[in-house]
Amino acid sequence: MTQTATATAKKTVHLIIERQDGPNSKPYTQEFLVDYVPGMNVIACLMAIQRNPVDKDGNPVAPVVWEMNCLEEVCGACMMVINGKPRQACSAIVDQLEQPIRLKPARTFPVVRDLIVDRSRMFDALKRVKAWIPIDGTYDLGPGPRMPEVDRQWAYELSRCFTCGACVEACPNVNERTSFIGPFAISQARLFNEHPTGKMHRQERLEALMGEGGIHECGNAQNCVQVCPKGIPLTTSIAAMNRQVNAYAIGSWLKK
Amino acid sequence: MAQMKPHTEYLLRRLHTLSGVIPVGLFLLEHLFTNATATKGAASFNNAVDAIQSIPLLPYIEFFFIFLPLVYHGVVGLYVAFTSGYNAGKYSWWRNVMFVLQRITGIITFVFIIYHTWTTRFSGKAPTFDMVHQLVSNPAYLWFMIIGVVAATFHFANGMWSFCVHWGITVGARAQRVTAYVSMLLFVVLAGIGIDAILAFTHSA
Ligand code: HEM
Ligand code: SF4
Numbered sequence: 467m468t469q470t471a472t473a474t475a476k477k478t479v480h481l482i483i484e485r486q487d488g489p490n491s492k493p494y495t496q497e498f499l500v501d502y503v504p505g506m507n508v509i510a511c512l513m514a515i516q517r518n519p520v521d522k523d524g525n526p527v528a529p530v531v532w533e534m535n536c537l538e539e540v541c542g543a544c545m546m547v548i549n550g551k552p553r554q555a556c557s558a559i560v561d562q563l564e565q566p567i568r569l570k571p572a573r574t575f576p577v578v579r580d581l582i583v584d585r586s587r588m589f590d591a592l593k594r595v596k597a598w599i600p601i602d603g604t605y606d607l608g609p610g611p612r613m614p615e616v617d618r619q620w621a622y623e624l625s626r627c628f629t630c631g632a633c634v635e636a637c638p639n640v641n642e643r644t645s646f647i648g649p650f651a652i653s654q655a656r657l658f659n660e661h662p663t664g665k666m667h668r669q670e671r672l673e674a675l676m677g678e679g680g681i682h683e684c685g686n687a688q689n690c691v692q693v694c695p696k697g698i699p700l701t702t703s704i705a706a707m708n709r710q711v712n713a714y715a716i717g718s719w720l721k722k
Numbered sequence: 723m724a725q726m727k728p729h730t731e732y733l734l735r736r737l738h739t740l741s742g743v744i745p746v747g748l749f750l751l752e753h754l755f756t757n758a759t760a761t762k763g764a765a766s767f768n769n770a771v772d773a774i775q776s777i778p779l780l781p782y783i784e785f786f787f788i789f790l791p792l793v794y795h796g797v798v799g800l801y802v803a804f805t806s807g808y809n810a811g812k813y814s815w816w817r818n819v820m821f822v823l824q825r826i827t828g829i830i831t832f833v834f835i836i837y838h839t840w841t842t843r844f845s846g847k848a849p850t851f852d853m854v855h856q857l858v859s860n861p862a863y864l865w866f867m868i869i870g871v872v873a874a875t876f877h878f879a880n881g882m883w884s885f886c887v888h889w890g891i892t893v894g895a896r897a898q899r900v901t902a903y904v905s906m907l908l909f910v911v912l913a914g915i916g917i918d919a920i921l922a923f924t925h926s927a
Contacts, residue, residue, distance in 0.1 A: 638821065692813070
């Protein structure tokens with residue numbers, strides 16, 4: 467085989483990336499070709515573009531930026547829209563994707579640059595529902611109550627949420643006309659309400675879910691459960707919290 | 723609704739899902755079954771109407787148990803349909819499609835109910851078999867009725883599924899799947915009963 471024949475026979479990966487230079491600049495798309503490496507993921511493609519930032523036609527461009535940390539689907543940072551679905555770039559294996567691979571930022575969130583989005587609203591939502599267990603005090607409170615094993619098993623599933631935002635991106639009711647906090651926050655409220663020590667602040671979480679952008683904004687489109695990379699039963703969490711919130715609302719009204 | 727008191731929005735939305743079933747959904751069932759008497763002939767339907775007319779305090783019952791809740795559910799429903807996002811084109815999973823259909827059928831039902839009550843209850847004519855027969859003799863009105871009944875029964879049946887989730891009745895994935903099948907069966911049965919009754923009115927008394 468001649469030199470050129472080997473070059474054309476060499477497998478490449480074709481990517482179409484929606485880019486944006488800054489929070490307020492206009493999006494544009496660029497196409498890239500990177501050398502195929504067996505088993506590579508979308509992150510590896512982005513790294514290849516970073517090493518040699520030229521577009522499909524060989525013109526030099528600014529390298530594409532994205533967020534990543536763990537590279538093993540436990541941090542949630544590399545969530546982006548890949549071939550139309552919000553997912554983690556690290557676990558998006560090129561061999562399993564249709565080409566050209568289309569990458570877009572998750573536009574439910576404000577875009578910082580290229581594929582980087584600002585997910586602050588998720589952390590604000592977690593603060594709103596008090597997704598933690600307050601144990602700080604002026605003296606040692608001793609060990610907390612034990613958790614029944616049957617509950618620990620499903621609660622563990624919920625604890626795997628890494629705040630990636632895929633469920634928020636896919637939800638039709640998270641939009642500029644509503645203030646919905648998003649499916650994950652409801653699931654986290656359920657997780658901490660189930661914990662024997664977390665239960666002590668149950669009311670505050672239920673009050674938050676009755677507040678602005680709370681659980682009533684959910685319209686049961688159930689996209690969240692389809693896209694969650696951790697397979698978290700979000701729709702079960704939402705229904706379970708509907709039960710808790712409604713029972714609490716009716717109960718507290720009758721007590722007043 | 724952003725500037726409301728902390729729990730007002732929650733309350734309004736919960737009243738909306740509740741009103742869809744009690745009393746609006748219950749009225750829909752009652753209405754479909756009254757109309758179904760038309761399949762047994764004009765006299766049977768007219769008797770059923772007379773029985774309703776003999777209920778004491780009927781205007782109050784109509785106003786407080788049908789008119790007000792229906793207007794409430796319809797107006798808040800329009801607001802909900804407007805604030806919802808629609809991404810079933812991108813994410814065409816079944817439940818997301820149903821979510822869109824729930825809103826579309828709600829809007830169709832809204833328009834339908836206005837024209838339907840305008841030409842019947844608020845037309846000033848006596849509610850008899852003959853009156854309905856005159857209306858459905860017009861093919862356009864007949865099709866309008868059929869579309870309205872299909873939209874309303876779909877909206878109610880699928881709404882029952884959604885109601886069960888909103889009130890934490892069906893929590894697990896399997897329970898939600900089974901009730902989805904049941905709700906679609908309910909839709910087919912109710913739509914069938916409704917269309918059957920409409921067609922019965924096309925025969926002259
Ligand atoms: C008058 C026009 C109507 C409009 C605009 C409308 C709109 C809506 C909308 C947008 C929803 C979704 C609510 C949500 O998911 O939070 C809904 C739910 C529902 N609607 Fe309607 N609707 C109308 C009439 C009716 C009628 C006539 C019935 C009864 C037969 C009905 C029964 C229901 C039920 C059962 C639900 C489910 C409530 C839930 O999700 O918990 N609606 N409606
Ligand atoms: S619930 Fe799933 S999809 Fe949503 S933020 Fe957590 S891990 Fe991501």
